[in-house]
Amino acid sequence: MQTVKCATCLLKSKPAQNLEDSELAILGQSCVETVFEKGETIFKQDALSSNIIYLQTGLVKLMIKGPQRMQIIKLKKAPCFLGLPTTIGDKINHYSAVALEQTTACFIDLSLFKSLLRMNSDFSCEIILELCKNELDQFNRCVKLVQNQVFGRLATNLLNMANEIYRANEFDLPLSRNEFADLVCSSRETVSRLLSELNQEGIIEIRGKHIRLIDLNKLEDISRNG
């Protein structure tokens, strides 16, 4: 039964914890679950969209087309909602989402989502809170982007993956060097060079995509002042 499924699955997300059984039941009726393999596009910039996406499991990159090249604006890890800012204003996606590993996503009809917002004020307040947090994060990302050099941004993103995504100091990079460059807003060559340098100085250990953060203090320092 889909109703049950929604109740057990969506409840992992903080805003949805405020939804009542009856509301979850409504959700369940128009909630479609889909599995995406690594590399598959979940939604695409400039395409029409009338869904909010709830990311049940997996990892996703959000990408936006710039004047020169594609850029990764952030990584999103399940459980979370995707595509609120892109869907709720007009019906056109202003960025793309691509799976970085096998990912389960539920498509929620936008009008249904909106009526949930109206029905349950605790739910909508949590959504507001999350949006506010996102905006702040984005502000800080911007500031770092300008005032730190590539070295600092690289360190920041490595730490971020360790702390927020994998919760471990050893993990496999979910991105190619090229994608990593798009994330830290640099070029493939520079990223490659700087990773080697960190490796030589014993701050990290890197073998292909596998990475181990060794000297966290030094990384923090580079992240702040680099």
Next chain:
Amino acid sequence: MQTVKCATCLLKSKPAQNLEDSELAILGQSCVETVFEKGETIFKQDALSSNIIYLQTGLVKLMIKGPQRMQIIKLKKAPCFLGLPTTIGDKINHYSAVALEQTTACFIDLSLFKSLLRMNSDFSCEIILELCKNELDQFNRCVKLVQNQVFGRLATNLLNMANEIYRANEFDLPLSRNEFADLVCSSRETVSRLLSELNQEGIIEIRGKHIRLIDLNKLEDISRNG
């Protein structure tokens, strides 16, 4: 009577158009109006805050402390709400707001604001919409920041002021060269140089702070591809 005042003033903002008379009356009771002169700080990063600010008239810069220097993240023109992202999560301001011209601001108690969000779902939906729009804007700003060079960002911001803030091709820059540099994420010297250059090429005309945009097409072009 304060109640009347709120009804006539707040209604200019789109989200507040959804508030009912009774709700506006509640607002009026705990809404404090203050006038800020040019240069005065409305709220300050790292300080405690328990207010949402409604900007009635005027122009404000939002600034954030970076590892090296202060940076202007955006200009906000009345009428609008200020400080949602900074206040609603925790109680600490994550950025500062400073008046760029004489500005009238209403301080709204946060808990009151929150209860309005709960009471009136149309209101909260409009707020969500505005937050989503902000996040998108911020994404795009980030992308431009990285992929355009200073010339392009300069042009973008000039056009922005003409179109969004002053709605005229001739206006007085509300910022010093230093502040303008903080806005386009560059240095005072570079901004000065590039403005001179645009002036010499007859794309803009500049005399001190007074600026006139002449060749809008060329500016658009620089804004896109510069």
Next chain:
DNA sequence: GTTTAAATGTGATTCATGTCACACATTTAT
């Protein structure tokens, strides 16, 4: 009106990082 301080313009210099070039490795297709 004179003095002082702040804001601005412009040249010379330096540096981080993007770009080009190519070798090598790894994956995918045939």
Next chain:
DNA sequence: ATAAATGTGTGACATGAATCACATTTAAAC
């Protein structure tokens, strides 16, 4: 298994823009 395609490391070089240094203008203070 071999070929083709894609991803990666590293050197050489070019360049946008920050920084330093100083002249000059504008605004503020007395």
